[in-house]
Amino acid sequence: MQDPLSKLPGYALRRAANAMMADLSARLAAIDLRIAEASVLMLIETRYDMTSSEIGRMLDIHRANMVPLLGRLEIAGLIERLPIDRKSQAIILSSAGLEKLAEVMIVTTKFEKDLLERIPVEHREHFVPSLNALWH
Amino acid sequence: MQDPLSKLPGYALRRAANAMMADLSARLAAIDLRIAEASVLMLIETRYDMTSSEIGRMLDIHRANMVPLLGRLEIAGLIERLPIDRKSQAIILSSAGLEKLAEVMIVTTKFEKDLLERIPVEHREHFVPSLNALWH
DNA sequence: TATTGTTATACTCTATAACTATA
């Protein structure tokens, strides 16, 4: 569906992100996860000392909104909470969470591959650096 | 805020779009418009025979969600409805809508300029073609 | 039969304020 707004970078960015995130959402729904939930699983694999607030700051999710998100992951048995002190707790992957993460990697690797292949090869290497310049 | 997900094209796309749309939202709020509303004003400038359903298809907005959107624009006096037949009506800019559109163009032109300038010059020309390949 | 405009509804995502307990 062509329209006269396609030449605007901001408009193209919005449409592309909406289309790709709808695609990713559908793929992750097949393994019962939302995008933000999958992001959390991927993020906490690398460290075993991240608090809910810290995860939220890294993923740009308000800590108030982390509560139901982590609640769902905990009910699904994918994460555990380890007390750091009497105020904070580390969010870590459970063994079921580690298995789920393997599924996440299969889904996201395929997704990222399909995404990149849609971009003409002469533009492809410029894609991630451009995007990261917009929010880093 | 660096994190290990930054290298993933899909993740970078989501973060960049969220950041830029938050920026654009704030700029448009200064002239009492939402992003989708501004998009409609820009789109209907070019033609005087577009129906609500047609606008929705071009902007990827469900026609059920066009109802409150156009309702707000109509209450603000920015659009008018012209009967095409007894079923359809054309959505056109009012004179106030045309004035508002001039403000929209000032805001969005500055926004698009600032956005592009954040992208390193060697990547810049590849940006819009890459994005449009993802949803066109 | 297909489409337009509409109503009603629900779910997700995001944002803010406020509270407590602890650092």
Add this chain to the structure above:
DNA sequence: TATAGTTATAGAGTATAACAATA
């Protein structure tokens, strides 16, 4: 004083189903 975790709530955005009227 600042931060962590939480509750409650509200505003957006998005999605589906269903309906009457008209093409």
